[in-house]
Each structure stands twice: as structure tokens, then as C-alpha cells.
Amino acid sequence: MLKEQLEAIQQKAKERTVKTQTVEYDLETLVKKIKRDVIKLNPDYQRNHRWPDSFSSRLIESLILNIPIPIVYISMDVDVDDETEDELARYSVIDGQQRLTAIYNFFTGSYALQSLEVLSELNGSYYKDLPPFLIRRLEERTIRCLRIDSTVDTQVKFDIFERLNSGSVKLEAQELRNATCRGPFKDLIKLLAKNPVFAEIANLDPESTRIKKMEDEELVLRFFAISHNDGYLEYKGQFKKFLTRKMEEFNKLDALVLKEMNENFITTMGLVKHHFGSKPFAKYKKAEGAGFTLMSSFNAAVFDAIACAFSKPNIKKIPSYEDFINLFADPVFFESVEGSVNDVSKLNNRINKAREIIK
Structure with missing residues (x-):
């Protein structure tokens, strides 16, 4: 039976094989790319960032101490050699959004470190408060990224995202689509989700977890x-x-x-x-x-x-x-x-x- 299906299996394996490349970015470069929207976390990532500051602080502590952190997966959505008329981001984050958001928010002064155990002396410190040697250490610390080729279609990217999505705060299906299905309709549903009549009759409390999960x-x-x-x-x-x-x-x-x-x-x-x-x-x-x-x-x-x-x-x-x-x-x-x-x-x-x- 398996031999009879060999051709179909070979064809499917060929079509679904993902082309990847491993790259390393220092944190200073990553933050600059996010700020310039070259790497897109999420148009509403601050609303959907679901790590508390204590989680984010522990990540920063791990980076300072050079403790290994998981690889980040990014999708190349626009080839580096292609010119685009609009300011489309060239990369979107498939796995690692919470980590990159925590780093970006700390570098841009959005929260102070808290609940640190090893470097407890830094509790209450913002990025600007760190001594110069720690700022240099953070800026030069690198993160390994696995970049997925731009030719991979949206459904495959969604499947990759879903398989990789095993973090401490599991992402919902719409959050996965939000990272992999980009275009004008995506912008439309974000707009309509805020329609006050819809929000009322769908029983959507602005502070509810349903909103945070993009329900x-x-x-x-x-x-x-x-x-x-x-x-x-x-x-x-x-x-x-x-x-x-x-x-x-x-x-x-x-x-x-x-x-x-x-x-x-x-x-x-x-x-x-x-x-x-x-x-x-x-x-x-x-x-x-x-x-x-x-x-x-x-x-x-x-x-x-x-x-x-x-x-x-x-x-x-x-x-x-x-x-x-x-x-x-x-x-x-x-x-x-x-x-x-x-x-x-x-x-x-x-x-x-x-x-x-x-x-």
C-alpha cells in the first residue's frame, strides 16, 4: 500500500519542504529593525503582548547572564532584493514574538526590571539606568534566528507557527493568522473588531481575555x-x-x-x-x-x-x-x-x- 503511494508522498514532501537560513542578530540591530518596521512583530503587539513585566524582566536577566534562550523563527515576506512601493515589513515573527517584544519594550523604556533573583540589585531599573558595561553587554548579545524563505505559502507558515507554538502562553489560531496572513483584509477586520455595535452584541468586554486572544x-x-x-x-x-x-x-x-x-x-x-x-x-x-x-x-x-x-x-x-x-x-x-x-x-x-x- 505504501509503495503505491510513493509518488504522492514524494511530491508532497517536495512541495512542503521548507527552505531556511540561520542568521544571528545582536540586540541593538534587532531593536533598530523592529523600530523601523523591517521586522514586524504585530501591528497591535503592545495590546497582544501577554507576558507580565516579571516574565520580561527574567528574560533580560538571562540575556545579561548569557544564558541560552530559544531560537527565534522569522518569515521573509519580501525578498531583500525586491523593491516595494509601500513600506511593507520584510520579515514577520513566526515564533518568538513575546521574547522580541519584551526586549524591544525594555530597550525603549516601557518597563523597569522586577522580580530578579540573581541580579536583584537591578530591580526597579529601566534600560537608561543600567551601568554602561551592562548596556554594552545587552546591545552586543546575539540571538539566533531561523529565517524561512519568502517562497513558502501562507498556509505552510501557519502550520509552522502552530507546530512551534509551545511557549508558556500558547497563542490562539487568530494570533497565528495575524502573524502569517498579511494584507488589506487583515487591516479591515482589525477595524471592524472595534465597531461599538459589534462589540456590544458580541458581548466583548474591552478588558476581557477574549480580546487579548483576538477572538x-x-x-x-x-x-x-x-x-x-x-x-x-x-x-x-x-x-x-x-x-x-x-x-x-x-x-x-x-x-x-x-x-x-x-x-x-x-x-x-x-x-x-x-x-x-x-x-x-x-x-x-x-x-x-x-x-x-x-x-x-x-x-x-x-x-x-x-x-x-x-x-x-x-x-x-x-x-x-x-x-x-x-x-x-x-x-x-x-x-x-x-x-x-x-x-x-x-x-x-x-x-x-x-x-x-x-x-
Whole structure:
């Protein structure tokens, strides 16, 4: 059996082989490249940097003491010989974002060292407070980077990022996409994630961990992936890869289409709030007697059903929210928002059921 598949295995291995090169940068050079946006950590990396200052301080202590730290993986997104009209970063960080952000923030005076055990005398010191010999030691300390060739496609980079992502604070799927899927659609979902109507009805507290994990941006991507041109009909399984593929696809759309998508999202969220109130994506269960029991104030699968139904143009029939809640008494609909909700049939069922009564 394996012999019969040999050709396919050889072809796949050839296509998926990653070309890499090992380079070393001193910290002074790295900080300069980040500051000039040659190496891109993340457009919103300060918001998404999830190490506390005590973690960051221990890294700085390790660097001063010349303790080995893990290799950093960077992606070459623009070849060094290519000229670009806009100021695109040439490299993005695939693994090591937290470490590089901690270094950059310390060098630029964003925090003082704390909780150091070996060099406890430095607790409370900012970069500018360090004695000259320690500043020189830090600036000249090198970090080894594994650079991934610019020809590697986005999905492969995502897979690499996911496999390498084993740090103390595990990154979520949207954080991985944020580092590997670059383009105008990425900018659009960042903008729409901050829309106040969307934030209210999706139950997104600005200080919540959902925001820090970029769940807000993933919900915007999720909306477009399933609703734009009825994209849910293309879904055949593996939801994370489906979203990544859609994000890459949308990044290639022209400005006019993205403008229409932007308007559709804002209109849809406005309609949902107007007709279904401020908690439209709640999940209910049919009570044993009369009525329904609230299970959660927000459910992503319910979001799929309602948002996709409201996104259709020329809606003529919209039930009251109370009438919509009756859908949870339908065993097919309830099962579609329960358990493994990214099953292909469940995604189709919940969207079709919602569209039957919102049309």
C-alpha cells in the first residue's frame, strides 16, 4: 500500500519542504529593525503582548547572564532584493514574538526590571539606568534566528507557527493568522473588531481575555468566511484551516469589494441589534415545562446562524427575538449549536434553519 503511494508522498514532501537560513542578530540591530518596521512583530503587539513585566524582566536577566534562550523563527515576506512601493515589513515573527517584544519594550523604556533573583540589585531599573558595561553587554548579545524563505505559502507558515507554538502562553489560531496572513483584509477586520455595535452584541468586554486572544477579530473573519458569497457552502471540514484559507483569499480582494464587505458588516450588526436587542447571540435550552433556560449570553455557533441570516440583502421577514428563541426547541437546530459545532452538517443546519425564519 505504501509503495503505491510513493509518488504522492514524494511530491508532497517536495512541495512542503521548507527552505531556511540561520542568521544571528545582536540586540541593538534587532531593536533598530523592529523600530523601523523591517521586522514586524504585530501591528497591535503592545495590546497582544501577554507576558507580565516579571516574565520580561527574567528574560533580560538571562540575556545579561548569557544564558541560552530559544531560537527565534522569522518569515521573509519580501525578498531583500525586491523593491516595494509601500513600506511593507520584510520579515514577520513566526515564533518568538513575546521574547522580541519584551526586549524591544525594555530597550525603549516601557518597563523597569522586577522580580530578579540573581541580579536583584537591578530591580526597579529601566534600560537608561543600567551601568554602561551592562548596556554594552545587552546591545552586543546575539540571538539566533531561523529565517524561512519568502517562497513558502501562507498556509505552510501557519502550520509552522502552530507546530512551534509551545511557549508558556500558547497563542490562539487568530494570533497565528495575524502573524502569517498579511494584507488589506487583515487591516479591515482589525477595524471592524472595534465597531461599538459589534462589540456590544458580541458581548466583548474591552478588558476581557477574549480580546487579548483576538477572538473579536476571529469572529469578524468567521462572519465573512461563512456569509460572503455563501462561503459556508464551500466548507468541507477543518474549520481552522478553512478560516486561514479564507483570510488569505480575502487579502487578495480589491479595495471596492472590501469596501462593500465593510458596509455589509456594519449594516448587518446594526440590523441584528435593532431587531434582536443587545444580547442576540445567546444560547437557550428548552425547559422541561414552559419557556427556555439561558445557557450562555454569547455562543459563536448562534452568532454564525443569526449574522449569516441577517447578512442577506433584501430581507423581507424578520421574526421577533422571542419567536427566534423558539428555534432552540427544534432538536436539529439545538444540536447544531451544541458540542462539536464546526461539523459540516451542523454549520449548514444552523444557517439554513435561521434563514428559514429570517428571509
